[in-house]
Amino acid sequence: MRSTKKLCALFLTFVMLLAGAFASNVEACTTFCLRHGEDLIFGRNYDFPIGYGLVMINKRNVAKTAMAEASERAAQWTSKYGSVTFNQFGRDMPMGGMNEAGLIVELMQLDETQYPNPDARPALGCLEWIQYQLDNCATVQEVLQRAEEVRIRSRVGIHYLIADRKGETASIEFLEGKLVAHRGDDLPVPALANSTYEESLAYSQRFVGTAALPASSSSLDRFTRAGAMVKNYKPNASLSSIDYAFEILRSVAQGSHTQWSIVYDARNLTAHFFTREATQRRALSLQSFDFDCATPVKILDMNADLAGEVAAKFTDYTHAANRKLVLDSFQNSPFTRHIPVSALEEIAKHAERSACQNNRNVNASFHK
Numbered sequence: 001m002r003s004t005k006k007l008c009a010l011f012l013t014f015v016m017l018l019a020g021a022f023a024s025n026v027e028a029c030t031t032f033c034l035r036h037g038e039d040l041i042f043g044r045n046y047d048f049p050i051g052y053g054l055v056m057i058n059k060r061n062v063a064k065t066a067m068a069e070a071s072e073r074a075a076q077w078t079s080k081y082g083s084v085t086f087n088q089f090g091r092d093m094p095m096g097g098m099n100e101a102g103l104i105v106e107l108m109q110l111d112e113t114q115y116p117n118p119d120a121r122p123a124l125g126c127l128e129w130i131q132y133q134l135d136n137c138a139t140v141q142e143v144l145q146r147a148e149e150v151r152i153r154s155r156v157g158i159h160y161l162i163a164d165r166k167g168e169t170a171s172i173e174f175l176e177g178k179l180v181a182h183r184g185d186d187l188p189v190p191a192l193a194n195s196t197y198e199e200s201l202a203y204s205q206r207f208v209g210t211a212a213l214p215a216s217s218s219s220l221d222r223f224t225r226a227g228a229m230v231k232n233y234k235p236n237a238s239l240s241s242i243d244y245a246f247e248i249l250r251s252v253a254q255g256s257h258t259q260w261s262i263v264y265d266a267r268n269l270t271a272h273f274f275t276r277e278a279t280q281r282r283a284l285s286l287q288s289f290d291f292d293c294a295t296p297v298k299i300l301d302m303n304a305d306l307a308g309e310v311a312a313k314f315t316d317y318t319h320a321a322n323r324k325l326v327l328d329s330f331q332n333s334p335f336t337r338h339i340p341v342s343a344l345e346e347i348a349k350h351a352e353r354s355a356c357q358n359n360r361n362v363n364a365s366f367h368k
Helices: 004-023 128-136 140-149 197-207 219-231 241-251 319-331 341-353
Strands: 030-036 039-047 054-058 062-065 076-078 083-087 094-099 104-109 158-163 169-175 178-183 258-265 270-275 282-285 298-301
Touching: 030 104, 030 158, 030 219, 030 241, 039 094, 039 104, 039 158, 039 241, 054 128, 054 319, 062 128, 076 128, 083 128, 094 128, 104 128, 128 140, 128 158, 140 158, 140 169, 140 178, 178 197, 197 219, 219 241, 241 258, 319 341
Parallel strands: none
Antiparallel strands: 030 039, 039 258, 054 083, 054 298, 062 076, 083 094, 094 104, 104 158, 158 169, 169 178, 258 270, 270 282
16 A cells, blocks of 8 residues: 555646646636725636635644655644635645735746755645645735745746735745745736736736737736726726726636636625636625634535625535545546546545644544
């Protein structure tokens, strides 16, 4: 029988191959930040061939260990903040989310990504990196201060747009083995798609002062449209900032590839979303949830036929639900149907090895 480490390494290899296959077939994702007064509204389209997903309510004070290959030192940490995340590949591997301090982290594909070479720092995956930041940081400044304490281990090319409740925003990329961040005056257009920030900004400058915006679904055109719509936003009584953010997301959507559209309100700690399969808009407030790790993790099917406020519709996490998500997401993709079930079983179990630190002698109910 293969060891757990070998199965995890096998799984990680397949994830790397999967990302390479998808990268060559579809542009992936658009994000932006809309700021007005004390409000920061963050929008994201998740563009991908499959749309399975669970919304997860993650707890504070949970000791966690990242997945790692046998030759690596896995990152370990204890969560300081609770969060809501949108997960496709299993628990603790989100595509993005917001924590109870108002920090938001979202990812997009970036082919030019080159992570640092292996070194002595503890390693974690590019999705685990999102959970690590949401668990540990309250602000953009904290993320930037801590970002190089760990090393991303992945062949999946990813960059991130982050924002916080104070209205700070930043892009984080890994280029030629180094972390490259844009913030403040270096981030004049608070948006990101699937090209480097510098390339995107330079391209968008061609359209400054012109009446017509580029209309294609290419990365550079989506960035330009999103940036222009952010700049042109004027608050009015008939269209809220949340509604306007969804208008931007509609403008940069990519047809059937756009699986999820999510808008976060950082100041009010709310998330609004709909999916390609479940088109009615739903909302949840982080203040509706108990983030104490002695209470169960909560989950919600992203494609459930619901509308309006959905906090009361969340159910207790189960291994069966997480396992179903992992199997559905991998076995229904043409690129991953050949992955051994044994490897998928390991990823479905991994996060359940975390431990609530409220009472080390209590086997908290959310582990099962």
